[in-house]
Amino acid sequence: MSTWLFAALVLATGFERIAELVVSTRHARWSFARGGVESGRGHFPPMVVLHTGLLLACLVEVLAADRPFVPALGWPMLVLVLAAQGLRWWCITALGPQWNTRVIVVPGLTLVARGPYRWLRHPNYVVVVLEGFALPLVHTAWVTALAFTVLNAVLLLGFRLPAENRALAALSRPSTLPQRSGTAPR
Template sequence: MYYLLILAVGVERLVELALSKRNARLAFADGGKEFGRRHYPVMVVIHTALLVGCVVEVWALHRPFVPWLGWPMLVIAVLAQVLRWWCIATLGKRWNTLVIVVPDAPLVQRGPYRWLHHPNYVAVVAEGIALPLVHTAWLTALCFTVANALLLTVRIRVENVALGYAVSTRR
């Protein structure tokens, strides 16, 4: 069942990428400007490695399902997906895996963005810990968490610069 869960998350990521590609086309057609493209391939590798690591660690190291850990982690992983899709729904056609700013577009301040500047990253962090731990793949959880923390220091800096640009274009 765990492998089906990882497969489902992988399919969900492909759906996200297709949606992101469509939204990027729309943003560029509206004069969107992209920021921070250099870190994007690293992000793709880290997120792909999370899913691969979940499968390989459980299979190769015979990680057991431990109910007292696995069930709560499954709940957290599902809640992370709910938060991710709330972010996607809130941003609508402005949601993207790239960092693209459309001039004169207002900042989104509804949905989870009422409380957090980067709620999607809360979902990513929670999922990166919880998804591997559903089946005690603690090495994958640890490696992803460290790599993702390093990536997010770059990504959030890029997004904050982009948000500053967005604010300056509205003045």
């Protein structure tokens, strides 16, 4: 894969993020119109910076450090990136209007227990973790992969998950299905 194709992949990922933000904004309006309450506002700006920084750092590292494309690493990582995108949109579809990039919970709703939420409490975070190391490693940007993974773990484990879990505790659980998450990151 040439550097230009990698840049196109990163750019396409950026456009996908814009599509997510459009959906998220629409869903946030839906939630607020139904009495939704936002939690964890303080960690959201650093999260945006981190995720934007991932895309920029991928390009900067590959160009500045002249990182090569190593097929034995790059192709499997590309498969993971594409699989992560599929899982991300499955999460968005499963949560419907309850999905957004912020932690907004509508009182009176139940936790979602369909799609990937049947098996995982926070499947969209699996997407973020996968993408955070796989996208840079498509073109051996290992410093970016390592830095994002560490910083994302701090943000996710120290701030995002605790805020989300506290907010979701207010939702009632489906009577016949296991407990699952009702919001997703990014």
